[in-house]
Amino acid sequence: xxxxxxxxxxxxxxxxxxxxxVMSTSHAPSYGSEGKPKERYQLYHAEKAKGGIGLTMxxxxxxxxxxxxxxxxxxxxxxxxxxxPYFQEFAGRVHAHGAALMIQLTHMGRRTKWxxxxxxxxxxxxxxxxxxxxxxxxxxxxxxxxxxIKSFAAAARRCKEGGLDGLELSAAHGHLIDQFWSPSxxxxxxxxxxxxxxxxxxxxxxxxxxxEAVGDDYVVGMRMSGDELLDxxxxxxxCVAIARAHAERGLIDFVNIVGGQARDHMAHAISxxxxxxxxxxxxxxxxxxxxxxxxxxxxxxxxxxxxxxxRAVAEGHVDMVAMTRAHIADxxxxxxxxxxxxxxxxxxxxAGYCIDRIYAGQDALCIQNAATxxxxxxxxxVARGDKRRKVVVVGGGPGGLEAARVAASxxxxxxxxxxxxxxxGQINTASKATxxxxxxxxxxxxxxQVVKLGVDVRTGVEAxxxxxxxxxxxxxxxxxxxxxxxxxxxxxxxxxxxxxxxxGRVDPAGTVLLYDGLGQHHGPSTAEAMAKRGALVELATPxxxxxxxxxxTSQPIHIRELYSLGVVVTPNVELIEIYREGNKRIPVxxxxxxxxxxxxxxxxxxxxxxxxxxxxxxxxxxxxxxxxGEIDLDAFTQGRxxxxxxxxxxxxxxxxIGDAWAGRNIHAAIYDALRLCKDx
Numbered sequence: 001x002x003x004x005x006x007x008x009x010x011x012x013x014x015x016x017x018x019x020x021x022v023m024s025t026s027h028a029p030s031y032g033s034e035g036k037p038k039e040r041y042q043l044y045h046a047e048k049a050k051g052g053i054g055l056t057m058x059x060x061x062x063x064x065x066x067x068x069x070x071x072x073x074x075x076x077x078x079x080x081x082x083x084x085p086y087f088q089e090f091a092g093r094v095h096a097h098g099a100a101l102m103i104q105l106t107h108m109g110r111r112t113k114w115x116x117x118x119x120x121x122x123x124x125x126x127x128x129x130x131x132x133x134x135x136x137x138x139x140x141x142x143x144x145x146x147x148x149i150k151s152f153a154a155a156a157r158r159c160k161e162g163g164l165d166g167l168e169l170s171a172a173h174g175h176l177i178d179q180f181w182s183p184s185x186x187x188x189x190x191x192x193x194x195x196x197x198x199x200x201x202x203x204x205x206x207x208x209x210x211x212e213a214v215g216d217d218y219v220v221g222m223r224m225s226g227d228e229l230l231d232x233x234x235x236x237x238x239c240v241a242i243a244r245a246h247a248e249r250g251l252i253d254f255v256n257i258v259g260g261q262a263r264d265h266m267a268h269a270i271s272x273x274x275x276x277x278x279x280x281x282x283x284x285x286x287x288x289x290x291x292x293x294x295x296x297x298x299x300x301x302x303x304x305x306x307x308x309x310x311r312a313v314a315e316g317h318v319d320m321v322a323m324t325r326a327h328i329a330d331x332x333x334x335x336x337x338x339x340x341x342x343x344x345x346x347x348x349x350x351a352g353y354c355i356d357r358i359y360a361g362q363d364a365l366c367i368q369n370a371a372t373x374x375x376x377x378x379x380x381x382v383a384r385g386d387k388r389r390k391v392v393v394v395g396g397g398p399g400g401l402e403a404a405r406v407a408a409s410x411x412x413x414x415x416x417x418x419x420x421x422x423x424x425g426q427i428n429t430a431s432k433a434t435x436x437x438x439x440x441x442x443x444x445x446x447x448x449q450v451v452k453l454g455v456d457v458r459t460g461v462e463a464x465x466x467x468x469x470x471x472x473x474x475x476x477x478x479x480x481x482x483x484x485x486x487x488x489x490x491x492x493x494x495x496x497x498x499x500x501x502x503x504g505r506v507d508p509a510g511t512v513l514l515y516d517g518l519g520q521h522h523g524p525s526t527a528e529a530m531a532k533r534g535a536l537v538e539l540a541t542p543x544x545x546x547x548x549x550x551x552x553t554s555q556p557i558h559i560r561e562l563y564s565l566g567v568v569v570t571p572n573v574e575l576i577e578i579y580r581e582g583n584k585r586i587p588v589x590x591x592x593x594x595x596x597x598x599x600x601x602x603x604x605x606x607x608x609x610x611x612x613x614x615x616x617x618x619x620x621x622x623x624x625x626x627x628x629g630e631i632d633l634d635a636f637t638q639g640r641x642x643x644x645x646x647x648x649x650x651x652x653x654x655x656x657i658g659d660a661w662a663g664r665n666i667h668a669a670i671y672d673a674l675r676l677c678k679d680x
Contacts (some may be wrong), residue, residue, distance in 0.1 A: 356551020
């Protein structure tokens with residue numbers, strides 16, 4: 001059996017048959033509303049069902065009790081019966097497209113905050129401070145234990161009444177059940193502490209109560225670590241023993257294995273591996289558990305491509321392979337696979353943008369697919385329009401490529417001008433920085449799509465107003481990107497930009513001060529690249545720490561790399577001046593809190609202040625356009641077609657998107673392009 005054939009085989013668990021071996025694990029995209037999975041949440045998962053997935057699981061960290069608050073991250077509360085009708089509606093949407101739907105139930109224990117929602121104490125096996133959320137929990141007594149067990153059972157009943165196909169209990173990522181398991185947390189001396197058998201007691205009692213509530217015919221599973229990868233944590237041998245014990249008791253029908261445990265910032269980044277990790281870095285843990293248990297084994301963690309997923313199943317490592325972030329990038333993976341369109345799958349690059357937003361209190365969005373999470377207003381499959389127009393796109397970065405792709409999908413005649421000799425824009429620069437190379441997958445897919453759609457791509461051509469008007473366009477989209485912002489301080493001309501370093505125009509020179517006034521990936525990425533080439537680097541920033549604006553899956557990786565490469569980090573300083581002293585450069589830094597100034601003597605100064613729009617072409621074309629280059633913001637933000645499009649009597653409408661409008665990020669450029677062009 002080939003890997004692809006293995007993926008498309010059905011799997012039966014008790015009376016539930018999953019149509020294939022591809023799934024999406026429970027996660028928390030912050031789409032909940034008032035603790036309920038309403039329309040946005042449902043449409044997000046229904047799109048995966050429409051795209052052919054076998055099983056989609058929702059509600060990561062869905063709360064079973066009011067002292068495990070759901071609101072901080074817009075998660076799901078299963079603590080009362082009001083959620084049941086939403087489950088029923090949700091199940092109907094997903095089942096209509098042939099997929100199964102399950103939920104994850106949990107009590108967060110200490111892994112949450114007390115100063116939110118009901119202001120109740122956090123609880124755990126022992127009063128050990130939780131590093132990520134910084135709470136010191138109450139040690140649970142017998143009354144707490146009994147109450148939480150009843151809460152799990154009641155929540156499980158609601159899942160069954162809601163028509164869900166099954167559920168899993170979370171005993172991973174440092175939730176309450178594995179807080180009891182792990183010796184790094186559980187210091188108890190009673191029947192719930194000490195030996196591994198005692199530490200398993202609470203979770204077993206929870207599962208026994210759940211099983212009694214839903215019956216033996218309902219599918220119940222458990223998500224757990226295959227190795228916590230922590231000092232004093234659960235070893236691989238411990239985790240195998242736990243999985244085996246639960247399977248042998250008949251308490252669970254599947255086990256969902258992950259690697260690591262999200263105790264602190266670094267452990268959290270390891271448990272949610274980004275592009276700096278190899279593909280499927282913890283598959284070996286799931287494979288080892290499968291050898292020891294007689295129930296189906298699921299696994300997720302950076303399985304980004306069909307080839308890896310297929311081998312994981314075909315070689316017997318797992319029974320179901322989860323492509324969770326991969327389905328955020330492309331919810332139609334299975335349908336494209338079945339149709340022989342593997343090259344059309346938009347592959348996850350592991351940027352971590354989706355998860356990083358969640359941990360910053362925002363909703364999950366894909367760095368390269370602007371329709372994900374916006375299914376009510378943004379299409380994953382762009383419909384052809386009624387009228388064919390001529391569209392000119394200037395700029396072959398992610399925004400311009402997406403504009404060309406969407407416009408061509410609408411049936412328009414599209415010409416794309418790119419002044420460089422290759423497509424990709426600023427991603428070509430960013431991907432040169434150490435472990436960020438995988439970003440290049442974003443323009444690679446877009447470029448492939450525009451060629452398939454017949455876009456006339458002209459690289460190495462700098463578009464002029466006359467050249468554009470010579471195409472007789474109806475619509476002109478400027479995605480000309482930006483240029484490095486040199487900053488506004490005395491002596492700015494004595495510095496070079498991070499772009500200069502990464503693009504090879506300037507070599508790192510001896511001792512270097514890199515001043516990062518942005519706080520994003522750009523500064524630390526360049527510092528790492530220079531240090532790897534032998535430079536002695538100091539990264540200075542006005543922020544409280546390096547990479548302050550970088551999200552939770554990537555910031556710890558940057559911090560680790562900066563330490564390991566010997567980069568000195570100086571926070572809380574402003575660069576106010578640079579002057580020469582012989583062949584050296586002297587940067588003047590001012591402490592943002594005390595106002596005290598200090599100087600360095602270095603060979604080179606590199607600065608990062610973001611980008612400024614390339615607006616020359618826009619300025620030249622604006623008055624020639626029928627809309628004076630203006631975007632109707634109401635129509636734009638509401639997903640409606642722009643007014644004042646040409647009526648066939650001459651003239652063109654002019655729009656600018658992405659960094660040509662204002663310096664933002666990859667997702668903003670792609671979203672600008674999609675919502676502008678989807679109704680052209």
